[in-house]
Amino acid sequence: MQATEELIRSVVAQVLSQMGPGAPAGNGRSYRGRFGIFTCVDEAVAAATEAFEQLSERTIEDRKRIIDHIRRISIEQCVELGTMEMNETKIGRLEHKIEKLKTLGERTPGVEFMRSEVFSGDHGLAVIEHAPFGVIGAITPVTHSLPTITGNAVSMIAGGNTLVVNPHPSGKLVAAEGVRRFNEAIYRDLGIDNLICMIAEPTIESADAIFNHKGVKLICVTGGPAVARAALKSSKRAIVAGPGNPPVVVDETADLDRAARAIIKGGAYDNNLLCISEKEVFVVAEVFDAMLSAMDRAGAARLNSREIDALTKAAIVSVGEGADKHDVAAKEFIGQDAAVLARAAGKQVSPKTELLFGETDEHNPFVPVEQMMPFVPFVRVRDIDEAIAKAKYYEHGFRHTSIIHSNNVRNMTKMGRALDTTLFVKNGPCMSSLGLGGEGYLSFSIATPTGEGVTTPLTFTRERRCSLIDDLRILGK
Numbered sequence: 001m002q003a004t005e006e007l008i009r010s011v012v013a014q015v016l017s018q019m020g021p022g023a024p025a026g027n028g029r030s031y032r033g034r035f036g037i038f039t040c041v042d043e044a045v046a047a048a049t050e051a052f053e054q055l056s057e058r059t060i061e062d063r064k065r066i067i068d069h070i071r072r073i074s075i076e077q078c079v080e081l082g083t084m085e086m087n088e089t090k091i092g093r094l095e096h097k098i099e100k101l102k103t104l105g106e107r108t109p110g111v112e113f114m115r116s117e118v119f120s121g122d123h124g125l126a127v128i129e130h131a132p133f134g135v136i137g138a139i140t141p142v143t144h145s146l147p148t149i150t151g152n153a154v155s156m157i158a159g160g161n162t163l164v165v166n167p168h169p170s171g172k173l174v175a176a177e178g179v180r181r182f183n184e185a186i187y188r189d190l191g192i193d194n195l196i197c198m199i200a201e202p203t204i205e206s207a208d209a210i211f212n213h214k215g216v217k218l219i220c221v222t223g224g225p226a227v228a229r230a231a232l233k234s235s236k237r238a239i240v241a242g243p244g245n246p247p248v249v250v251d252e253t254a255d256l257d258r259a260a261r262a263i264i265k266g267g268a269y270d271n272n273l274l275c276i277s278e279k280e281v282f283v284v285a286e287v288f289d290a291m292l293s294a295m296d297r298a299g300a301a302r303l304n305s306r307e308i309d310a311l312t313k314a315a316i317v318s319v320g321e322g323a324d325k326h327d328v329a330a331k332e333f334i335g336q337d338a339a340v341l342a343r344a345a346g347k348q349v350s351p352k353t354e355l356l357f358g359e360t361d362e363h364n365p366f367v368p369v370e371q372m373m374p375f376v377p378f379v380r381v382r383d384i385d386e387a388i389a390k391a392k393y394y395e396h397g398f399r400h401t402s403i404i405h406s407n408n409v410r411n412m413t414k415m416g417r418a419l420d421t422t423l424f425v426k427n428g429p430c431m432s433s434l435g436l437g438g439e440g441y442l443s444f445s446i447a448t449p450t451g452e453g454v455t456t457p458l459t460f461t462r463e464r465r466c467s468l469i470d471d472l473r474i475l476g477k
C-alpha cells in the first residue's frame with residue numbers, strides 16, 4: 001500500500017517538475033508535456049482552453065479515437081488502477097473498484113450518442129446541432145474517484161469539451177495517475193495534451209477558484225449536500241449530481257426471493273457506496289417476516305435489535321450545532337466490509353458476507369442517513385400507502401432514486417407518481433437503472449436537483465440552430 005502511494009506521488013512530482021518539450025508555463029507558452037497535472041487553477045484552465053481550441057479543429061472521428069484511448073486504458077488497466085483506488089481511498093470492495101472502471105470504459109456513451117435534429121417545412125430547413133461549452137469544471141467524489149473522471153471525460157470530450165477536475169482529496173493520487181495515463185496516450189497518438197486537466201492538491205479553495213474562473217463555461221459537480229449547495233449558488237450554469245437516500249418498498253405481491261437477491265446485489269455493491277444503492281427498506285406487514293427469511297436465504301446476515309443498537313452507536317455520529325445538528329455516517333465505517341460492521345455490532349460473520357440487515361423502526365438513524373455502508377434497515381409498515389408515504393419522506397425530496405418490488409402495477413404507478421425520483425426501479429437492483437442488467441445507458445453522474453438525469457454527451461452541449469430559408473426541402477409542394 002505504502003509502495004503504491006509513493007509510486008503515485010513520485011509520478012505526480014515527476015510530471016510537475018518535467019519541463020519537457022514545449023512544457024509549461026503560461027504567458028502564451030504551451031503546457032504540452034504536463035499530461036493534465038497542475039497545482040494552479042489558472043494554469044489548468046489555460047491548458048484546458050488551449051486543448052479545447054485544438055480539439056475544436058479536429059474531426060468527430062478524432063474525438064472517437066481520443067475516447068478509445070480512455071476506454072482502452074480503463075478496460076486493460078482496470079485491475080491496476082482499481083487496486084490503486086482501493087489502496088488510496090480504503091473504502092468499498094476491490095472487485096467492484098475494478099469492475100466499475102471496466103464497465104465505464106466499455107459502456108459510457110461516446111460520440112455515437114451525439115445527434116442533430118431537423119425541422120423541415122414550407123420555409124425550408126432548420127437544423128439543431130449540439131455544440132460544446134468549452135472548458136468544464138468537474139468536482140468528483142471519493143466514492144468513485146477515477147471512475148467519475150473517466151465517465152465525465154468520455155461524455156464531455158464526446159461533446160467537444162475539455163475539463164478541469166477538482167477530485168476529492170482522499171482520491172487525488174489515483175485520479176492523477178489515471179489522468180496522466182489518459183493524456184499521455186492521447187498526446188502520443190493525436191498530439192493534443194491536457195484534454196483532461198486536474199488539480200493535484202485539491203482543496204475547497206481550488207474548487208471555488210474553478211467555480212468562479214471566467215475561462216470555465218460550465219460546472220459539473222458529483223457529490224454530497226455541501227458541494228451540491230455550493231454549486232447551486234454559483235453564478236455559472238451547474239449540472240449537479242447530488243446525494244440520494246434511495247428507499248425500497250416491498251409489497252405483498254412481490255417475488256420475495258427475487259427482491260432479496262436484488263437488495264443484496266444493489267445494497268452491497270462496493271459496500272453501499274453508490275448514490276443509487278438501496279439504503280432503507282419498507283415492507284408491508286403481511287410479508288415482513290417472510291421477507292426477512294428471504295434475506296437470510298439469499299445470504300445476508302441478520303442483526304438482532306441489540307446488535308443494531310451497538311452498530312448504530314458506533315457507526316452514526318451527530319454533527320453540527322443547533323438547528324444544523326444532524327446525524328451522519330461515521331467516516332471510519334463508510335464503505336467498510338459487512339464483517340467489519342458486524343464486529344462493531346458484536347457479531348461474527350463470514351468475511352464473505354456481503355450485506356447486514358435487520359428490523360428497525362423508522363426512527364433508527366440508519367433510515368434517514370445516507371449510510372454508505374453495508375447495513376440496510378428493514379421497517380415494518382401497515383400497507384402500501386404507508387410504505388410509499390414513508391419512502392417519500394425518507395428520500396428527503398432529493399428526487400434521486402427509488403425502488404419497488406411488486407407485481408401490482410397500480411402500486412408501482414402510485415409509488416412512481418408519489419416519489420417523483422430521477423430513477424425509479426421496479427423488480428431489480430439499483431444498477432439495473434443504469435443499463436447494468438436493465439435497459440438504458442450508464443453514467444456515474446446522475447444530475448438530480450438540476451434535472452438533466454443520467455448524464456450523456458448531450459448534457460454537456462449547447463443547442464445551436466442553423467436555418468436555411470425556403471430551400472432544400474426536397475419533398476415538393
Ligand code: NAD
Pocket residue numbers: 139140141142143166167168169203204207208222223224225226227230240241242243244274275370444445446447448
Ligand atoms: P463529498 O460531498 O464529501 O465530496 C464530493 C466532492 O465535493 C469532493 O471533491 C469534495 O472535495 C468536494 N466538496 C465538498 N464540499 C465542498 C464545498 N463546500 N465546496 C466545494 N467542493 C466541496 O462527497 P463524497 O463523500 O466524495 O461522495 C459521496 C456523496 O456523493 C454522496 O452523497 C453520494 O450520494 C453523492 N454522489 C452522487 C452521485 C450522483 O450521480 N448523483 C454520484 C456519486 C456520488
